[in-house]
Each structure stands twice: as C-alpha cells, then as structure tokens.
Amino acid sequence: LPVIYYGTEIDVNRVTLHYLPQSIYPKGKTYNDEPFDKYSSVLSHMPMPWDFNGKRFSATINDSRFRDYLNDYNNKKVVESELAEGNDKSVLRLVQKLVALRQNPSIKWGTMEQINIDQKMNQQETTTKISIDKEYRQYDYSKNFDKTLTEEQEEEDPTNCSSKLLEHQSQLESRLLTCEDLINLDKIEPRWRYIRIGLLIGFGIIFFGLLAACIVYIIVGEKCPSVPKLPFWKSTVGYWLDVFAFKDSSGDLVGDLNGLTSEVDYIKTVVGAGYVILGPITKGFYTNSYNMLGLVEDYEQLDEAVGTMADFRILLKQFHKKDIKVILTFDFNAISINHKWITENKVKLTLFDDDFKNKKSRYGNRLDVNISHQKYYSVFEYPSIDLDLTSAKTQKAIFNVIHFWMKEGIDGILLDNAAFFVEEEEEEGTQSNLSSTWLENCPNSQLYRNGSVKFVEGVREEMNKWIKESGKEKLLAVNSGDTGCGVGDNPDPMLMFRDVADLIISREFVWGRGEKERELTFNQTALQKYLTYTDSDKEILGLTTSTVHIPPYGDTLQLATTLLLPGIGT
Incomplete structure (x- = not known):
C-alpha cells in the first residue's frame, strides 16, 4: 500500500x-x-x-x-x-x-x-x-x-x-548495533549493562592475574639452561681429504692446493662440510730423493708438488670466506734423515736399544738406522728416524712448528701416528695378552703408552695459548696411525687421549678393524662394539670409513652409519 x-x-x-x-x-x-x-x-x-x-x-x-x-x-x-x-x-x-x-x-x-x-x-x-x-x-x-x-x-x-x-x-x-543502540538497550534492559561490566571486570581480573603469575614465574622459577654453543667440529661435518689425490690444476697429474681451492664451492654446497682436514702436505711427504711417501724433511715448508705458501694463503682465505675451517695433519713421530733438525741438532733422536735387535719395524725391516756410526730407532724403518718426544729439546722444536702454522691462520691440527709417539717398555703386570700369531704379524706391541698421552697433553697446553690469544676455537685431533690390525674386540685404545684431545679418529667402521673370524657380519660387529661406549666417549669419536693409512672400501652402509650415529662425522 x-x-x-x-x-x-x-x-x-x-x-x-x-x-x-x-x-x-x-x-x-x-x-x-x-x-x-x-x-x-x-x-x-x-x-x-x-x-x-x-x-x-x-x-x-x-x-x-x-x-x-x-x-x-x-x-x-x-x-x-x-x-x-x-x-x-x-x-x-x-x-x-x-x-x-x-x-x-x-x-x-x-x-x-x-x-x-x-x-x-x-x-x-x-x-x-x-x-x-x-x-x-x-x-x-x-x-x-x-x-x-x-x-x-x-x-x-x-x-x-x-x-x-x-x-x-x-x-x-x-x-x-551502533553505540546508540547499545545505549538504548541499556535503558530498556539495564541488566545487560551490568552483565557486560561484570564480564569485562572478570576478564580483566583473569588476564592481569595470569600476566602477574607469568611474571612471577619468570622471575622466581627455575631458569632454562642456555643452549650451549658447540665448537665447529661438533656442529658441522668434517671433510678429510688427500690433497695430492684431490684435484690437479697444473697438469702434472698430482693434486695441488690451487686445485683444491677451485673446488671450495663444491665442498661447501655439495659436501656440506664445515671444516676440512688436509692430509700431510709438508716438505718431503711426496717429493723426496727416496721415492717414498710419508717422509718429513721440513715441517715449516710445503711439498713442492702441492704448491707454495702463497697458494696456501689463498686457499686459507677462500675457505674462511666460505666459513670453512682448515685443519693440517702433522706426524711428529719421526722425521727423514735429511731433515734440517738433525744437522742443526735441534732435537733428540731415539737411540736404538740392543733389546730391539731381534724385532722388526712396522713393515718388516730392520728397526735401526745408522747416522755417523750411531744407531737410532725407526719404527717405520729407513730413511726415517723416531724423535724422542719425551725430550724437552724435541718438544720445544715441535711447539715452534705449531706456533708457525697458527700464525698462518689454520684452525687446528691433527696429530697422526699418535699410537707410536712414545714406545715405552711395558710395566710389570701390564704385559700384552696378544697371541704369538698376532705378534708375528703385528710386532709393535708397545703402542698406546702413557708417554704418548703426556706428549699430546703438552701440545694441548700450547694450543690453549693460541685459543686465549686469538679468542678463536682451535681443534686438536689425534689419529692412531698405521697400527695395522685395527681395534679388535676390545674398546678402542685411542680413548686414552679423551682428556687431552678434542677429537679422536675412530676406526670402528673402517675396513680391517680386526682379523679375527666372526659369526656376525662386519657391520654388525662394528655397531655392537660402538654401542658399548659411553655417551661422553661417543661425543669425542671422529667416525670415519677410512683414514690416511686405511683406504675406503665402498660400503654405503658404513658411510651412512658414520654420519647418523652420535659422534663427530669426518
């Protein structure tokens, strides 16, 4: 209408x-x-x-x-x-x-x-x-x-x-509803106004009560432990490599520092490494007059096959730019008979004891090396001579080498052949229970002595000086070396270095860890052995499938195990 x-x-x-x-x-x-x-x-x-x-x-x-x-x-x-x-x-x-x-x-x-x-x-x-x-x-x-x-x-x-x-x-x-509607509603139904006020007061009391309770709890309650900042060797994966076999940049078919530097992006993005451990690269390791690998003629110079110190400084700069730490490997167990320390009389060599005359070197040859009508002991045979690492004179020369490379800016060192550092006679009551068969195949029964631990402890003290001076983390790692027969059924004897080293290279998952016939597979044996270690021991072990002395054998499961189990992956 x-x-x-x-x-x-x-x-x-x-x-x-x-x-x-x-x-x-x-x-x-x-x-x-x-x-x-x-x-x-x-x-x-x-x-x-x-x-x-x-x-x-x-x-x-x-x-x-x-x-x-x-x-x-x-x-x-x-x-x-x-x-x-x-x-x-x-x-x-x-x-x-x-x-x-x-x-x-x-x-x-x-x-x-x-x-x-x-x-x-x-x-x-x-x-x-x-x-x-x-x-x-x-x-x-x-x-x-x-x-x-x-x-x-x-x-x-x-x-x-x-x-x-x-x-x-x-x-x-x-x-x-508008504001005026609510005002009119209050006039018509006053109880709604009181209900709203009551709800606001109630919610306010609850809110501020909870807020006050939270503040009191935060102030008085137990504080959550802060998340510890892990050192780089525990928070990232290490890439252990042989520079001489990695990449050649000069066409001589020998890997070198420039070839390694060119692959820094590959190491960072594909490998995902946070630090690299370079195998021995000091003078004489590859290039020497004896056509042998592993000799040391000068700890403060590089082998000419890998490059110059200028090349090394470029490598160090490029790797640090990618936030990759660089670790160098040193074998202070023995030096070449051509090392300048012998002619300059800067170290004490280990004299040959007549009690050793019926024993053989690690590789089955004579243990004695003659220099100027004097016999010296050599566990790895001629032309290398064992250093007397218990001598303060020898330790001073070695510590000077560590200072030299720390000044260059490296982030740590790996001590190779640590099981051979000090070969003391076994004390009474601690004789090895190894069988005669083992002694025939692996005659070095005087490994892993307490004197070796004391020497590494001295290196630890020198490293701590550089940590305090630079304010940066420095890694001290140890590797047993070419002991030959692996770890066997007993706990890895390298755990004796747990209190003085940051990282211990474990051989639980490398090939040839022991020669005893077993009913279980190799992987099962290695895993069962690993599970017997304490948590603190697991955290210090550097799990790997190969070392400088034991080549890889291509087992994918072994490689995955070293990356997945608690420990330091290398």
Missing part, C-alpha cells in the same frame, strides 16, 4: 506509523472492490485503521505490550485525542510519544506531556523535518496529498508495497 512513514524504526520492534491520505482511501471506499480494512490490517496488525479529521492513520508495532495498550479502549481515546487536530504536528507528536514509550518502558502514557514536543518543531509547513531522534528520516509527504485515487492505483501495488516493507525490515534486522 502507498504509505508515508512519519517515524523511524529503532530496531525490529520499533514503531512504524503509516499515514493514509483521505484522497486515496476516503471513508467507506474500497480498494479493488475489497474492504479497505483487509489491507490496512495486513500492514498494521491492528483491527481497524483510525479515521480522524478526514485522514486515516494506522500504527504498526511488534511490541505486544504496546499493542495491548492501544487495544485498551481508554488508551485508544488518548491517542485519538492527540490526532483530533488533524494536522501534521499532531501526527509528529504521536510519533514522538510512541517512540518515547518504546525507549522508556517505565514511562506511563499519561506523563508523556513532560516531553517538550513544541521545542523540537521548527516549522509549521506541511513538510516537516523530524529531528526527535538522530535516526529519524526526513520525509516530504505534502506532495502525495493531491494525488488522485486513479494515479495512486496505477503507481502503487499492494503486493509491491508489502514486499518493500518486508525488505526494509530485513535490512534493519541484519544491520550491526
């Missing part, structure tokens, strides 16, 4: 007043031959529209309390008296009272006069601006008064109007 709203809807229960002009619906007329009451009641939910002063009015409200109020005869008379004047102000006055009653349920209708309506009326014209509520809309309804019934019937349709009304109501129902 064509209606003009004089009120505005506060919410789904707000008042809506419909004004029906007499020119459209004169008293006693019908719409489409149907009684007018049928259509007005559909919109207003009232039994009859009101007819005052030639104009029809209908009130629509969803509040059952107000509907009951209007249905009361006496109350209806009050409303009729308000509309008796039949002008626009009367209509607005009624709207204000309806809204005020809805917003203030405690106010009686009879006391509505306290609302000063006249102060809110600024115009006397037919078109009146409603300013009672901020949400009141402005309507110009005077233009509709002169429309004829025919024009209205052509332009309006009851079904259309009903759908528009329902659409308008659904929009109001779906909109969000």
Whole structure:
C-alpha cells in the first residue's frame, strides 16, 4: 500500500506509523472492490485503521505490550485525542510519544506531556523535518496529498508495497548495533549493562592475574639452561681429504692446493662440510730423493708438488670466506734423515736399544738406522728416524712448528701416528695378552703408552695459548696411525687421549678393524662394539670409513652409519 512513514524504526520492534491520505482511501471506499480494512490490517496488525479529521492513520508495532495498550479502549481515546487536530504536528507528536514509550518502558502514557514536543518543531509547513531522534528520516509527504485515487492505483501495488516493507525490515534486522543502540538497550534492559561490566571486570581480573603469575614465574622459577654453543667440529661435518689425490690444476697429474681451492664451492654446497682436514702436505711427504711417501724433511715448508705458501694463503682465505675451517695433519713421530733438525741438532733422536735387535719395524725391516756410526730407532724403518718426544729439546722444536702454522691462520691440527709417539717398555703386570700369531704379524706391541698421552697433553697446553690469544676455537685431533690390525674386540685404545684431545679418529667402521673370524657380519660387529661406549666417549669419536693409512672400501652402509650415529662425522 502507498504509505508515508512519519517515524523511524529503532530496531525490529520499533514503531512504524503509516499515514493514509483521505484522497486515496476516503471513508467507506474500497480498494479493488475489497474492504479497505483487509489491507490496512495486513500492514498494521491492528483491527481497524483510525479515521480522524478526514485522514486515516494506522500504527504498526511488534511490541505486544504496546499493542495491548492501544487495544485498551481508554488508551485508544488518548491517542485519538492527540490526532483530533488533524494536522501534521499532531501526527509528529504521536510519533514522538510512541517512540518515547518504546525507549522508556517505565514511562506511563499519561506523563508523556513532560516531553517538550513544541521545542523540537521548527516549522509549521506541511513538510516537516523530524529531528526527535538522530535516526529519524526526513520525509516530504505534502506532495502525495493531491494525488488522485486513479494515479495512486496505477503507481502503487499492494503486493509491491508489502514486499518493500518486508525488505526494509530485513535490512534493519541484519544491520550491526551502533553505540546508540547499545545505549538504548541499556535503558530498556539495564541488566545487560551490568552483565557486560561484570564480564569485562572478570576478564580483566583473569588476564592481569595470569600476566602477574607469568611474571612471577619468570622471575622466581627455575631458569632454562642456555643452549650451549658447540665448537665447529661438533656442529658441522668434517671433510678429510688427500690433497695430492684431490684435484690437479697444473697438469702434472698430482693434486695441488690451487686445485683444491677451485673446488671450495663444491665442498661447501655439495659436501656440506664445515671444516676440512688436509692430509700431510709438508716438505718431503711426496717429493723426496727416496721415492717414498710419508717422509718429513721440513715441517715449516710445503711439498713442492702441492704448491707454495702463497697458494696456501689463498686457499686459507677462500675457505674462511666460505666459513670453512682448515685443519693440517702433522706426524711428529719421526722425521727423514735429511731433515734440517738433525744437522742443526735441534732435537733428540731415539737411540736404538740392543733389546730391539731381534724385532722388526712396522713393515718388516730392520728397526735401526745408522747416522755417523750411531744407531737410532725407526719404527717405520729407513730413511726415517723416531724423535724422542719425551725430550724437552724435541718438544720445544715441535711447539715452534705449531706456533708457525697458527700464525698462518689454520684452525687446528691433527696429530697422526699418535699410537707410536712414545714406545715405552711395558710395566710389570701390564704385559700384552696378544697371541704369538698376532705378534708375528703385528710386532709393535708397545703402542698406546702413557708417554704418548703426556706428549699430546703438552701440545694441548700450547694450543690453549693460541685459543686465549686469538679468542678463536682451535681443534686438536689425534689419529692412531698405521697400527695395522685395527681395534679388535676390545674398546678402542685411542680413548686414552679423551682428556687431552678434542677429537679422536675412530676406526670402528673402517675396513680391517680386526682379523679375527666372526659369526656376525662386519657391520654388525662394528655397531655392537660402538654401542658399548659411553655417551661422553661417543661425543669425542671422529667416525670415519677410512683414514690416511686405511683406504675406503665402498660400503654405503658404513658411510651412512658414520654420519647418523652420535659422534663427530669426518
């Protein structure tokens, strides 16, 4: 139906007043031959529209309390008296009272006069601006008064109007509550205001209580242990390589330092190494007049086959740029008879004892080496001579070598052939229980003596000086050397260095770890043996599948084992 709203809807229960002009619906007329009451009641939910002063009015409200109020005869008379004047102000006055009653349920209708309506009326014209509520809309309804019934019937349709009304109501129902809506709700239902305040206070108490508890716990509670910063040899993988066999850059078919430097990206990204252990590269190891590998003619010079000191400094710089540490290998057990220390008398050599005359060297030859009509002991035979590592004179010369390379910027050293450093006679009660067969194949029964540990302890003290001076980590690693028969069934004797070395090369997973026939496979034997070690021993072991003296044999499982088990992977 064509209606003009004089009120505005506060919410789904707000008042809506419909004004029906007499020119459209004169008293006693019908719409489409149907009684007018049928259509007005559909919109207003009232039994009859009101007819005052030639104009029809209908009130629509969803509040059952107000509907009951209007249905009361006496109350209806009050409303009729308000509309008796039949002008626009009367209509607005009624709207204000309806809204005020809805917003203030405690106010009686009879006391509505306290609302000063006249102060809110600024115009006397037919078109009146409603300013009672901020949400009141402005309507110009005077233009509709002169429309004829025919024009209205052509332009309006009851079904259309009903759908528009329902659409308008659904929009109001779906909109969000505003601040004013909440204020009005507090007036209508004060208990909700107290509930909200109570919830806010409750949540505030809980929040600040938990916050205070957390602060107290953090201050008073037990502190979590800080995560220790592991040294590089425990936090990264080591790459142990033979420089002479790695990569050739000069075309002489011998690996060199420049070839190794060119592969720094490969070592960093593909291998994923955090440090590299370079095999022996000092003068005489590869290039010497005896056509032998492993000799040492000068600890402070490089073998000419690998390159110069300038090449080494470039390598060191490039590897450090990639955050890769560089470790050098030294064998202080023996030197070549051409070493300058012999002619300069800077070290003490191990004299040959006649008690050794019936024994053989590691490789089955004579143990004695003659220099100037003097016999000296050599476990690895001529042309090398064993150094007396118990001598302070010899130790001083060796410590000077360590200082020399530390000044060059290396990050640690690996002491090779550590099992042979000091070959003392066994004390009474500690005789080896090895069989005669083992002694025939591996005659060096005086390995792993306490004197070797004392020598490495002295090296440790020198390393600590450089750690204190530079403030950087320095690795001290030890390798047993070419002992030949592996570790056997007993615990690895190299664990005797656990208190003086940072890393001990373990041979549990290398080929030839023992010659005894076993029912279990090689891998099972190695793993069972490894599992007998304590956790602290496992953490110091450098697990590997090959050493400088024992070549790899191509077992993938062995390689994976060394990387997955607790220990230092190399």
